[in-house]
Amino acid sequence: MRHRAVPFLAALLLFVASALAQAAEPVAESSVKAAFLYKFSGYIDWPPERFAGAQAPFVIGVMHDDEVAAALERLVPGRSVAGHPVVARRLEPGDPLSGVQLLFVGGREADRAAIRAGQQSGALVVTECPEGLEAGSAINFVVADDHVGFEVSLDAAQRTGHHISSRMLSVAKRVVQKGT
Amino acid sequence: MLRRLRTSISRKIMLLVLVTTASALLLSAAGLVVYDLRSYERQWTGDLNLQAEILARASAPALSFDDHQTAEKDLSIIRARPEVLAAALYTDEGRLFATYLEEGERPQTFPEHPEADGYHILGDEVVVFRRVVERGEPLGTIYIRARYLPWDRVLDYLAILGVVMVASLALSGLVFGWLQRGVTAPILDVARVAREVMQRRDYSLRARKASDDEIGELVDAFNGMLAEAGRRAEALREADRRKDEFLATLAHELRNPLAPLRNAVEILRTPQATEQMHERALGMMDRQLRQMVRLVDDLLDVSRITTGKLTVRKSVFDLREAVRDAIETVRPFVDSREHVFEVSLAEDALPVDGDRARLGQVIGNLLHNAAKYTEPGGRIWLSAAREDGEATIRVRDSGIGLDERSIADIFDMFVQVDRSLTRAQAGLGVGLTLARRLIGLHGGTVTAYSEGLGHGSEFIVRLPLVEGEAKPPEAPAQEAEGRSDRPRRILLADDNVDFARSLAEVLERHGHEVRVAYDGEAALREVESFRPDFAFLDIGMPKVHGYELARRLRERPETAGCVLVAVTGWGQEDDRRRAREAGFARHLVKPVDPAEIESIVAEG
Numbered sequence: 001m002r003h004r005a006v007p008f009l010a011a012l013l014l015f016v017a018s019a020l021a022q023a024a025e026p027v028a029e030s031s032v033k034a035a036f037l038y039k040f041s042g043y044i045d046w047p048p049e050r051f052a053g054a055q056a057p058f059v060i061g062v063m064h065d066d067e068v069a070a071a072l073e074r075l076v077p078g079r080s081v082a083g084h085p086v087v088a089r090r091l092e093p094g095d096p097l098s099g100v101q102l103l104f105v106g107g108r109e110a111d112r113a114a115i116r117a118g119q120q121s122g123a124l125v126v127t128e129c130p131e132g133l134e135a136g137s138a139i140n141f142v143v144a145d146d147h148v149g150f151e152v153s154l155d156a157a158q159r160t161g162h163h164i165s166s167r168m169l170s171v172a173k174r175v176v177q178k179g180t
Numbered sequence: 181m182l183r184r185l186r187t188s189i190s191r192k193i194m195l196l197v198l199v200t201t202a203s204a205l206l207l208s209a210a211g212l213v214v215y216d217l218r219s220y221e222r223q224w225t226g227d228l229n230l231q232a233e234i235l236a237r238a239s240a241p242a243l244s245f246d247d248h249q250t251a252e253k254d255l256s257i258i259r260a261r262p263e264v265l266a267a268a269l270y271t272d273e274g275r276l277f278a279t280y281l282e283e284g285e286r287p288q289t290f291p292e293h294p295e296a297d298g299y300h301i302l303g304d305e306v307v308v309f310r311r312v313v314e315r316g317e318p319l320g321t322i323y324i325r326a327r328y329l330p331w332d333r334v335l336d337y338l339a340i341l342g343v344v345m346v347a348s349l350a351l352s353g354l355v356f357g358w359l360q361r362g363v364t365a366p367i368l369d370v371a372r373v374a375r376e377v378m379q380r381r382d383y384s385l386r387a388r389k390a391s392d393d394e395i396g397e398l399v400d401a402f403n404g405m406l407a408e409a410g411r412r413a414e415a416l417r418e419a420d421r422r423k424d425e426f427l428a429t430l431a432h433e434l435r436n437p438l439a440p441l442r443n444a445v446e447i448l449r450t451p452q453a454t455e456q457m458h459e460r461a462l463g464m465m466d467r468q469l470r471q472m473v474r475l476v477d478d479l480l481d482v483s484r485i486t487t488g489k490l491t492v493r494k495s496v497f498d499l500r501e502a503v504r505d506a507i508e509t510v511r512p513f514v515d516s517r518e519h520v521f522e523v524s525l526a527e528d529a530l531p532v533d534g535d536r537a538r539l540g541q542v543i544g545n546l547l548h549n550a551a552k553y554t555e556p557g558g559r560i561w562l563s564a565a566r567e568d569g570e571a572t573i574r575v576r577d578s579g580i581g582l583d584e585r586s587i588a589d590i591f592d593m594f595v596q597v598d599r600s601l602t603r604a605q606a607g608l609g610v611g612l613t614l615a616r617r618l619i620g621l622h623g624g625t626v627t628a629y630s631e632g633l634g635h636g637s638e639f640i641v642r643l644p645l646v647e648g649e650a651k652p653p654e655a656p657a658q659e660a661e662g663r664s665d666r667p668r669r670i671l672l673a674d675d676n677v678d679f680a681r682s683l684a685e686v687l688e689r690h691g692h693e694v695r696v697a698y699d700g701e702a703a704l705r706e707v708e709s710f711r712p713d714f715a716f717l718d719i720g721m722p723k724v725h726g727y728e729l730a731r732r733l734r735e736r737p738e739t740a741g742c743v744l745v746a747v748t749g750w751g752q753e754d755d756r757r758r759a760r761e762a763g764f765a766r767h768l769v770k771p772v773d774p775a776e777i778e779s780i781v782a783e784g
């Protein structure tokens with residue numbers, strides 16, 4: 001009886017602890033990431049042919065992370081990028097990606113299919129997993145010491161026709177380029 | 181002290197140059213300092229603003245993506261500006277985000293919260309705040325603190341000014357030295373000469389002329405004035421000397437006739453004297469008296485010339501008349517010196533507008549001189565003719581002649597040629613001066629020529645002719661004499677008893693009834709019982725003087741028609757005017773020729 005109770009208790013404790021961590025941590029981190037996503041847009045040249053027209057919205061697609069999506073939805077109203085109103089859109093794998101400028105693929109594990117789909121559609125892909133850049137994303141969030149940073153793959157950005165400002169690169173934790 | 185202030189013009193100019201230079205430098209330096217302080221502040225704060233802007237732009241991504249390390253790296257680029265002591269980056273919420281401190285700068289507390297954009301100066305530091313804005317959104321604030329040391333610059337300026345000042349003053353000194361040579365030295369030389377002239381009364385000193393500019397002109401003018409002053413001093417001395425000689429001559433000449441007169445009186449008193457002796461004595465007295473009268477007349481003329489009151493009474497007449505008068509007057513003297521006298525008069529009349537008596541006097545004087553300055557037995561020529569539209573009279577002699585210098589100043593007052601002769605020949609040396617003045621008053625000229633000493637001389641008088649007929653000559657004297665026998669009642673008033681009695685005797689001998697009074701009151705008493713036709717009144721009389729007496733006589737009905745004649749020693753124009761105003765009809769100057777009185781009585 002005693003032996004059965006110990007794993008349960010341990011599991012319960014773990015759950016509570018993780019629940020507490022989940023409750024405190026993700027709120028701050030997700031809103032920081034949402035703000036970063038919006039801020040990236042200011043340091044990147046967006047190919048004009050990706051927009052349907054002058055009034056077409058600047059769409060930030062979010063996959064696998066409802067908290068980031070929610071934070072972004074709170075953040076973007078009234079903001080614009082190069083004259084296009086910013087719109088946040090929650091996406092599921094397989095959703096059409098036309099009109100999406102910036103695609104955030106959440107999750108600790110790289111959703112390679114989603115990343116590839118985003119790249120093929122011409123969107124700039126942002127991930128938050130350790131192997132993100134290797135999986136093909138252009139920007140990947142890295143969290144160290146409770147501090148959100150990011151790394152950049154210039155090759156990936158170049159493939160989709162995006163140019164990232166050196167000012168942004170100066171803040172990046174790591175910049176990956178062909179040959180390095 | 182006063183002396184030091186006055187000492188020298190060079191000191192004043194030195195002071196002027198130095199003060200001018202120094203004040204110009206100080207003023208311009210002050211202006212520069214003020215300008216520089218203002219521009220330093222503007223430039224430095226502008227510069228810091230620019231730095232802040234650059235930092236803001238550079239650190240915007242770090243701020244955006246919350247990257248402290250990069251932010252601090254970004255801030256540290258300001259190290260290139262050593263004047264910047266500290267810099268900091270604040271987040272939009274006002275939280276200190278990143279900081280930078282100049283090496284060696286002690287850690288300081290940064291402001292807890294950022295302030296609004298702008299700068300302010302705190303002592304020797306300036307603080308700048310500037311917002312970091314990206315895509316229109318405020319991200320945070322940049323803070324820069326830098327050194328602000330305008331006084332260092334002012335000190336630099338003062339040091340430079342000091343050097344410039346010393347150099348400028350040295351240069352001014354050099355310039356002044358040059359000025360001193362070119363400007364003040366000649367002026368000081370003039371001042372020195374002026375001082376010497378004043379001390380030594382030596383007008384032959386001259387200032388040295390060093391340049392051809394205004395100062396040179398000044399020196400020339402100064403030397404010219406010295407020469408003029410010297411000439412005048414010499415002229416004054418000369419005039420003074422002549423006046424002294426004149427006085428000596430005058431005393432001598434006035435004394436000369438007195439001895440013969442006294443001798444004549446002695447002869448007349450001698451009972452044994454024969455009729456012949458009486459005649460000779462009387463003739464002698466007459467000649468000597470005439471000579472004295474002539475001298476005194478000359479003296480009066482001198483007085484008129486020196487006071488500028490010489491006047492002439494003009495009327496149109498034939499100049500030949502005046503020549504004949506003069507010949508008549510001088511002929512006895514010419515004959516006495518046994519000269520050959522040749523006269524040539526124009527056949528036609530020479531009408532001139534002038535004073536016949538005065539012109540006669542001038543011609544007579546020239547003839548007299550010719551006779552006087554020619555050794556006995558010489559020749560004298562007189563001509564009166566019309567030459568070049570002018571009446572021209574020439575008096576030439578074969579006498580002692582004149583040297584050049586004499587010709588130049590022979591017309592000056594009191595000048596006489598050849599003292600030795602002068603002593604022998606009477607005269608005061610005013611004749612030619614008088615002649616020139618009188619001829620000048622007639623609009624004519626008188627000039628002297630001579631071929632040198634011993635070659636005789638010639639005096640030429642030129643007078644403007646008047647068109648038209650000369651007035652007929654005045655009534656001959658005989659007519660007056662014809663009436664002179666008419667007996668008249670005559671009153672004589674004079675405190676000079678001898679003069680009054682002798683004149684009364686002369687008039688009584690001509691058949692007139694004469695009363696004599698010796699003062700004004702006596703004269704008034706006389707007229708109560710005696711209605712005179714003529715009254716000859718002295719002016720300077722006791723009790724009632726002549727002018728007053730004349731007025732009273734004019735007021736009385738019984739003497740209102742009486743002819744009043746002033747007889748006085750005062751012959752100036754002023755005296756004549758006063759006499760006229762008092763009611764005198766005529767004015768005679770003593771000594772009076774009895775013949776003159778007789779002719780007045782005859783005319784009246």
